[in-house]
Amino acid sequence: MNNLNLPSYLEQEPDVRARFKKIRQRPVILEVQHLGKVFPGADGDIVALHDILFNIHRREFICVIGASGCGKSTLIRILAGLDYPTSGQVLLDNQEVKGPSPDRGMVFQGYTLFPWLTIKKNIMFGLKMTNHGNNYAEEQALQWIDLVGLSNFANAYPHELSGGMKQRVAIARALANRPRILLMDEPFGALDAQTRSQMQAYLLQIWRNVDITILFITHDLDEAVYLADRIVVLGTHPGHIQEIIEVSVPRPRNPDQFLTPQFLATKKRLEELIHPPEKNRHEDLPMIRLTQAGDEVI
Amino acid sequence: MNTRKHWFAIRKDLSGQRSWLLGLCSFLLPLCIWSLVSYTPWIWHPMVRISDPGGVAYFQKDMLVDREIFNKENAFMREGGESEARGEPANPIYLPAPHQVVQAFITAFQTAPIRRNDPWLHQSILHSITVIFYGFTLSAILGVPLGILCGTFAFFTRIIEPFIDFIRYMPAPAFGALMVAFLGIADAPKVAIIFIGTFFQMVLVVGNTTRLLDKSLLEAAQTLGATSKKLIFHVIVPGILPNLYRDMRILLGWAWTYLIVAELIGASSGISWFINQQAKYRNYDNVFAAIVMIGIIGLTTDQILRFIGHYLFPWERRN
Numbered sequence: 001m002n003n004l005n006l007p008s009y010l011e012q013e014p015d016v017r018a019r020f021k022k023i024r025q026r027p028v029i030l031e032v033q034h035l036g037k038v039f040p041g042a043d044g045d046i047v048a049l050h051d052i053l054f055n056i057h058r059r060e061f062i063c064v065i066g067a068s069g070c071g072k073s074t075l076i077r078i079l080a081g082l083d084y085p086t087s088g089q090v091l092l093d094n095q096e097v098k099g100p101s102p103d104r105g106m107v108f109q110g111y112t113l114f115p116w117l118t119i120k121k122n123i124m125f126g127l128k129m130t131n132h133g134n135n136y137a138e139e140q141a142l143q144w145i146d147l148v149g150l151s152n153f154a155n156a157y158p159h160e161l162s163g164g165m166k167q168r169v170a171i172a173r174a175l176a177n178r179p180r181i182l183l184m185d186e187p188f189g190a191l192d193a194q195t196r197s198q199m200q201a202y203l204l205q206i207w208r209n210v211d212i213t214i215l216f217i218t219h220d221l222d223e224a225v226y227l228a229d230r231i232v233v234l235g236t237h238p239g240h241i242q243e244i245i246e247v248s249v250p251r252p253r254n255p256d257q258f259l260t261p262q263f264l265a266t267k268k269r270l271e272e273l274i275h276p277p278e279k280n281r282h283e284d285l286p287m288i289r290l291t292q293a294g295d296e297v298i
Numbered sequence: 299m300n301t302r303k304h305w306f307a308i309r310k311d312l313s314g315q316r317s318w319l320l321g322l323c324s325f326l327l328p329l330c331i332w333s334l335v336s337y338t339p340w341i342w343h344p345m346v347r348i349s350d351p352g353g354v355a356y357f358q359k360d361m362l363v364d365r366e367i368f369n370k371e372n373a374f375m376r377e378g379g380e381s382e383a384r385g386e387p388a389n390p391i392y393l394p395a396p397h398q399v400v401q402a403f404i405t406a407f408q409t410a411p412i413r414r415n416d417p418w419l420h421q422s423i424l425h426s427i428t429v430i431f432y433g434f435t436l437s438a439i440l441g442v443p444l445g446i447l448c449g450t451f452a453f454f455t456r457i458i459e460p461f462i463d464f465i466r467y468m469p470a471p472a473f474g475a476l477m478v479a480f481l482g483i484a485d486a487p488k489v490a491i492i493f494i495g496t497f498f499q500m501v502l503v504v505g506n507t508t509r510l511l512d513k514s515l516l517e518a519a520q521t522l523g524a525t526s527k528k529l530i531f532h533v534i535v536p537g538i539l540p541n542l543y544r545d546m547r548i549l550l551g552w553a554w555t556y557l558i559v560a561e562l563i564g565a566s567s568g569i570s571w572f573i574n575q576q577a578k579y580r581n582y583d584n585v586f587a588a589i590v591m592i593g594i595i596g597l598t599t600d601q602i603l604r605f606i607g608h609y610l611f612p613w614e615r616r617n
Contacts, residue, residue: 082517102523112518115613116536126522129532157613177522 009265012248020246023057023229029093029213030056030079030181036087037074047238048074052088054232054244056181056213063216063228067274071239072217076185079215080106092180102130105174109186111166113158119169120145120154126177144172147206164195168202175210184216188223197255200226204253221270225263226253233273242273329396336395343387353380362388394583399590402583412579419572423591426557426568429485433492433560434553438546441500448501449508450534459505462498470495471559483564491563495556496549503549507541508534540611547603554596 012020035052038045048071056062066072077083079090081100090097092104105126113122120141127137145154148168150161158166167187174182188196200223207214218224224231228247235242248262257263305316312320335342346368351357354371365387372382389395394402406419417425447454470491477487477494511534519533561570569588576584608615 080517080521082520100517100520102521104521106518106521108514108518110512110514112512112514114515114519114533114537116539116611125519125524125532129519129523129525129528159613173522183521 006265006268007261009245009248009262009269011262011265012246013250013262016248016250019251020229023060026057026059028055029058029060030215031091031094032079032088033091034088035075035078035085035090037071037078037083038086049078049085050238050240052239052241054241056215059211059213061207061214061216061227061229062232063218063224063230064232064234065218065221065224065270065274066234066239067236068219069239070234070236072219072234073185074239075234076106076183076215076217080104080183082106102126102177103180105177105179105182107167107170107174107182107184107187109189111158111163111170113166113169113173115158118155118157119150119161122158122169123173123176126173130177140176144176147209148172148202162195163191164199167191167199171203171206175206175212179212181213181215184214186217186219189218196223201255203227208252221267221274222258224270225249225266226255226258231266231270233270235273245269333396336389336393339387343389345388345390346385347388348383348385350384352383353378354383357383362391391580392582394586398583399586402581402587403590406584406587416575417567417572419588422567422569422572423595426561426570427595429488429560429568430492430550430553430557432485433489433556434496434550436489437493437497437500441497442504442542445501445504446508446530446534446538448505449511449538450530455505459502462501466498466502470556471563474559474563478564485567487564488557488560488567491560492553492556495560496553499552500545500549503545504538504542507538507545510541511537540607540614543603543607543610547600547607550599550603551596554592 032052032054035049036047037049038047040046052075054062064072064075074083078085079097081097081104097104114125117125120138123141123144124134124137127140128134132140142154145151148171150165150168150172153161153165158169161169170187171182188199191199203214204227206212216224216227218227225247226249231245231247233242233245234240245266247266249257249260249266250262305312311317344365345362346365348357348359348361348363348368351359351361352372353375357363357371363385368383368385375382409419411418444454444458448458449455473494474487474491477490481487481490515537516529516533519529524532557568558570561568562574566574569592573585573588576582576588
């Protein structure tokens, strides 16, 4: 990638620049204000997150990326209200987040569908919990099942579905509650490469068709660049924001853009931030050779 | 394909046909061993059944004597020139042959009890089942909710489980005398023993099963708007139900083992009473028949429950 003559990742075409201007004018939905999280440990406290600060605008698609151990899961758990910050606060529509609530839907890596409920009832679950009537819940559920393309599986149980289908149900289940923001914690991490790129396309389509703001956690650079408007890049020890990148790849996105200069430039920048070359040097394998057979072709 | 490898592949399933065959063998093999010991005169048979007493004064026809004594007496007879006793090798009376037990199985139901007021066998069995039913139901009504509370709230774990851990090491039968003092000699103390034997285990087992429920299901439910009470009734309870059902099946087996002790407390009754009574009369074939019957009742109930579970929890059917 270094031999390519790439533009700066900061360079934006006029229409892309205009898009970002419009996004910034939209109302802020989620404010993350100086968030910090410290876990008490046996050998002193461990700082998982340090002074995390960013805003998300309405219908924006934000990816959070970082190497393992950068606290990205901790961050999304705090946003969901499943964990509490030790400093700072999270505001959703100017209200402080104080625990889990259906206005912040969540999709987990491990699917977390209720195995004892059919697909339809899984999607109805949230509506029933928020005291909607059975008829309304069922009607809504069927609509969401159609939207994620699983009409033939309404009465199937989760274990009868493939990983990708399960994750589509999980998305529909979260969206059925009409949340203000959808939090996704490495949702495609357990899927094979092909299903994964299919799911990315599905997600972009759903995002276009539904009034929803998305915060998406991943450690896959391509995924982040392909999906996001802005990418929040976290660094490790302690988890902190290295940079917030505006992705200069125009929308609508499609897989052909993976090799465009803007895409590669953004990806290269992410690479530099997340895997700086000096960090990897000490991990070289020692040079121990056990054979010379067939060396002429190696 | 190597057949041998197929039968003994590590952690691989066998074909349905082979599984059935082996299941059948697991019953046939012990039966074969029992038959071998019973019907082959040169295997074991430490006794002799006298067919002709000969000159031995105290021998009688059909009497069972140790082979050693038989040989010694016959040696005396040979010395004195009298006619020797004759007999066939036999097993002790406490090991009846399979066919005798099968016979006893049928006749035990048809034979009137020796004393007129004593119960028939089927009445004894029914009585045992009633005691188990009350003891186990009572313990489930209290134990299951308490176990779920323990598995859900750390508060209940801390305040309940240490004491239960302490009590569960006390063998239930040790409470027998106390229960008779509290509850009299009728069925109440027996129900109490079954209760004591299963309740404390049940709280701990159910508590554990509840704790094993995938925590992320609870978190997912919370992000969907479920509050505490709804979490318990819409996630925890349905989530643990299949495992809870399996726990209950195992604990029901425990109840049967406590039954035998329970029935000997106070006025003895039920199938254990029948077993003891028959042992007193040295009707060991009836004793075996009754023990086998407990096994059959237990296995049948368990299989029926398993079958019902298959339909109750369709999402668990993948295994």
